[in-house]
Amino acid sequence: MQTDSNMCVLLKYITGQNRHGFTEEGLVSKRKGKKNPHLSRASVLKMAVSTDCHKAQQDFPKVLILKPISFLAHVGERHIASNKFTFLKAYDSSLPLHQFLSTHSPSIKAILSSVGTPITADILQLLPEVGVVVTTSVGLNQVDLPECRRRGIKVANAGSVFSDDVADFAVGLLIDVLRKVSASDAYVRKGLWATKGDYPLGSKLGGKRIGIVGLGNIGFAVAKRLEAFGCSISYNSRKRKQHVSYPFYESVRELAANCDVLVICCELTDQTRHMINKEVLSALGKEGVIVNIGRGAIINEKEMVQCLVQGEIAGAGLDVFENEPDVPVELFAMDNVVLSPHIAVFTPESFLDLRDLVMGNLEAFFSNKPLLSEYRD
Numbered sequence: 001m002q003t004d005s006n007m008c009v010l011l012k013y014i015t016g017q018n019r020h021g022f023t024e025e026g027l028v029s030k031r032k033g034k035k036n037p038h039l040s041r042a043s044v045l046k047m048a049v050s051t052d053c054h055k056a057q058q059d060f061p062k063v064l065i066l067k068p069i070s071f072l073a074h075v076g077e078r079h080i081a082s083n084k085f086t087f088l089k090a091y092d093s094s095l096p097l098h099q100f101l102s103t104h105s106p107s108i109k110a111i112l113s114s115v116g117t118p119i120t121a122d123i124l125q126l127l128p129e130v131g132v133v134v135t136t137s138v139g140l141n142q143v144d145l146p147e148c149r150r151r152g153i154k155v156a157n158a159g160s161v162f163s164d165d166v167a168d169f170a171v172g173l174l175i176d177v178l179r180k181v182s183a184s185d186a187y188v189r190k191g192l193w194a195t196k197g198d199y200p201l202g203s204k205l206g207g208k209r210i211g212i213v214g215l216g217n218i219g220f221a222v223a224k225r226l227e228a229f230g231c232s233i234s235y236n237s238r239k240r241k242q243h244v245s246y247p248f249y250e251s252v253r254e255l256a257a258n259c260d261v262l263v264i265c266c267e268l269t270d271q272t273r274h275m276i277n278k279e280v281l282s283a284l285g286k287e288g289v290i291v292n293i294g295r296g297a298i299i300n301e302k303e304m305v306q307c308l309v310q311g312e313i314a315g316a317g318l319d320v321f322e323n324e325p326d327v328p329v330e331l332f333a334m335d336n337v338v339l340s341p342h343i344a345v346f347t348p349e350s351f352l353d354l355r356d357l358v359m360g361n362l363e364a365f366f367s368n369k370p371l372l373s374e375y376r377d
C-alpha cells in the first residue's frame with residue numbers, strides 16, 4: 001500500500017512534475033539538449049511506487065551542508081528533493097559544529113559544499129561515513145583533496161557548466177578595462193561630461209596579444225572568444241596541450257613578456273599560489289593588463305596593488321580576491337581597474353544546469369553509479 005506522500009510523488013509525476021518539482025523539460029538542459037541519465041521517468045516512477053517515502057525520509061542517508069549555498073537559494077530549494085537522500089543543514093542547528101557533526105555523523109554519507117566553505121581534514125575526520133564531496137564550484141581549492149584521496153572519498157565539481165559564463169565575463173572585464181566602460185559610465189553619472197568634456201581614449205582590443213594562464217575548459221573558451229575579436233593567443237599551462245596550435249610558454253614570466261594581456265584561468269594549488277608576482281607583472285609591462293577570473297591568491301595581491309599604484313602595469317579586471325569579500329582599498333579610486341564580487345559564474349541559466357548536475361551527482365553516488373563530473377587530478 002502506498003502512503004500519502006508516496007502517492008503525492010506519483011501524482012506530481014503523472015501530472016508532469018518530476019520529483020524536483022519541475023516539469024519534465026526541467027530535466028533536459030535546454031541549451032545542450034542533454035538529458036540527465038540518472039533522472040529518467042522510469043526511475044522516478046519506480047522509486048515513487050516502491051518507497052514508503054514518509055518513513056524512509058527520516059532514515060534517508062544525509063547530505064551535509066555546512067553553510068548556506070547561494071545557488072540553492074537561487075534555484076529555489078523547495079524544488080530540490082530526492083527519495084534517495086535528504087539534506088542536513090549544520091547552519092540550521094544551534095549546536096556547536098563539532099557537537100552537531102558528532103551527533104549526526106553515522107547518517108552523513110555525502111557533503112554538498114560551495115566555494116566559500118572549506119572542507120578540511122578536521123571536518124572529514126569527524127565524518128567517517130562520508131563517501132563523496134560534491135561542490136557547486138569549478139575550483140576545488142577549498143576541499144582537502146589529498147585527504148579525500150587518502151580516504152577514498154570521491155569528489156565532484158561543477159564540471160564545465162560555467163565555462164561559457166566565466167569566459168564571457170573575462171572578456172567583459174577586459175573590454176571594460178581597455179575601453180573604460182565602467183569608468184566612463186561613472187563620469188557621465190557624476191555630471192562630468194558637461195563640465196569636463198570628452199573622456200580620455202581607451203585602447204583597442206583587436207590585435208592584442210593575449211596570454212592565457214591555464215588552458216582548461218574556461219581558458220579555452222576565453223581563447224576562442226578573443227580570437228574572434230582579432231587577438232592572438234598564447235598560453236601557459238601545467239603541460240603543453242596536444243592538438244593545440246597556440247604558442248606555449250613554460251613559464252608565466254616568459255608568457256607575460258610576450259603578451260599585452262594576461263588572463264588568469266588556472267586552478268589555485270600550492271604550485272599556483274602567488275605565481276603572478278611583481279616579476280611577472282613587470283614582464284607584462286607598463287601597457288599590460290591583467291584579468292583574473294580564477295582565484296585571488298594566484299596573484300600576489302600586495303605586489304599587484306604596488307604595480308598598479310606605481311604604473312608598472314596599465315590596468316586590471318578582477319572578479320576574485322585573496323581575502324574575499326575584502327578588496328584592497330587602494331583599488332577603489334583607480335579608474336583603470338574594474339572590480340566585481342566573484343560573480344563570473346552567476347547566471348540563472350547555468351544555475352539550472354548546475355542543479356541538474358549536483359542532483360545527478362548525488363543520485364549517482366547513492367545508486368552506486370559513476371559520478372557525472374568526478375574530479376580526477
Ligand SMILES: O=CC(=O)O
Binds near residue numbers: 136140
Ligand atoms: O569561482 C567559482 C567556481 O569555482 O565555480
